[in-house]
Amino acid sequence: DSGVTQTPKHLITATGQRVTLRCSPRSGDLSVYWYQQSLDQGLQFLIHYYNGEERAKGNILERFSAQQFPDLHSELNLSSLELGDSALYFCASSAGISYEQYFGPGTRLTVT
Amino acid sequence: AQTVTQSQPEMSVQEAETVTLSCTYDTSESDYYLFWYKQPPSRQMILVIRQEAYKQQNATENRFSVNFQKAAKSFSLKISDSQLGDAAMYFCAYKVGQGAQKLVFGQGTRLTINP
Numbered sequence: 054d055s056g057v058t059q060t061p062k063h064l065i066t067a068t069g070q071r072v073t074l075r076c077s078p079r080s081g082d083l084s085v086y087w088y089q090q091s092l093d094q095g096l097q098f099l100i101h102y103y104n105g106e107e108r109a110k111g112n113i114l115e116r117f118s119a120q121q122f123p124d125l126h127s128e129l130n131l132s133s134l135e136l137g138d139s140a141l142y143f144c145a146s147s148a149g150i151s152y153e154q155y156f157g158p159g160t161r162l163t164v165t
Numbered sequence: 166a167q168t169v170t171q172s173q174p175e176m177s178v179q180e181a182e183t184v185t186l187s188c189t190y191d192t193s194e195s196d197y198y199l200f201w202y203k204q205p206p207s208r209q210m211i212l213v214i215r216q217e218a219y220k221q222q223n224a225t226e227n228r229f230s231v232n233f234q235k236a237a238k239s240f241s242l243k244i245s246d247s248q249l250g251d252a253a254m255y256f257c258a259y260k261v262g263q264g265a266q267k268l269v270f271g272q273g274t275r276l277t278i279n280p
Contacts, residue, residue, distance in 0.1 A: 055209075084266065096256065098267035111267055141208060145268075152198050152260060154268060156210035 056080065057146050057157035065163045071132040074160045078125055078146030084108075085127040086147075086154060087119055091140040102127055134164045167192045169259050171271035178247045179279050185232075186242045186274045188257030196262030199233070199240045204273070205253040213255070216240065218262070244276075252278045 056079035066072055078085050087099040089112075098111035102121035113119075116134075121127045131138060141161050145154040168191045178184035190199070201213040216224045216233050223231050228248075232241045244251055257271040 055211075086267065088268075095272050096268075096270040098269070101266055109267055143210060145210075147266070152262075152266075153200075153212060153215060154266075155212065156202075158207075158209050161208075 055155040055157065057144060057155055059142075059144050059157035059160050061160060062158065063161045063163075065165065066134060067165055068134055068136060070134050070164075071130065072134065072162065074129040074131070074142055074144075074162075076127045076129070076144030076146075076157060078127070078144075079155055082146035082148050082155075083125065084147045084154075085121055085125070086145045087113075087127070087129050088143040088145065088156075089140045090143060090159070091137075096143075099129070131162070136164050138162065139164045167194070167259055167261065167269050169257050169269050169271040171255075171257055171274050173274045174272070175275045175277070177277040177279055178244075180247055180249060182247055183243060183245045184247055184276065186244075186255050186257075186276065188240045188242070188271055190238050190240065190257070190259050192238070192259065192261070194261050198260045198262065199231075200258040200260070200268070201229070201231070201242045202256045202258060202270075203251075203253045204256065205250075210256075214242070247278050249278050249280065252276060 058077045083104045099113040101109040119129045141159045144157045197218045199216045203211045228245045254273045258268040
């Protein structure tokens with residue numbers, strides 16, 4: 054158990070819908086990262102938040118957005134969903150000055 | 166841009182034997198970190214081992230060790246005394262030392278352990 058929690062574990066929804074994925078980092082970790090794992094793209098970095106502020110963006114679509122709240126949990130919002138958005142979405146966390154990222158169990162999103 | 170390449174999509178090894186997984190990377194940075202993550206069928210990403218680029222000594226964690234060749238930009242993972250529980254996808258990952266904290270992953274190597 055990494056100490057990072059993600060909800061829900063599985064999500065099945067239809068094209069055009071909007072979903073929210075939630076992540077709680079390890080206790081004391083200020084950084085939260087979101088990654089997408091798909092069969093064709095592999096593991097791709099989406100976005101990084103540090104203590105509530107966006108620090109870096111990767112290959113994140115405009116239909117996707119994220120935020121980190123004062124209690125340090127983070128949410129990833131995916132809208133206007135397409136079949137190609139079906140993937141495993143991971144959240145990871147790290148302490149402010151640490152370089153190790155610990156991953157949550159992931160949320161499996163299926164868009165039908 | 167930094168890239169990570171794992172040239173072995175699949176590997177297999179007999180239980181109790183030793184296996185080496187290959188990884189090469191491309192970067193112009195001098196300060197960076199390298200990692201191996203394991204992803205078993207549960208899909209959980211588990212950190213196996215890390216290596217700081219400034220350290221010449223190869224990292225070791227129990228049965229797992231790395232061969233870090235900085236000049237060749239090579240970072241292989243050796244698993245000794247392979248166990249059935251080692252069966253998983255293994256991902257090599259890179260992170261620059263300063264600035265962007267994102268991990269850049271290779272495509273992974275699927276390791277099968279034969280009893």
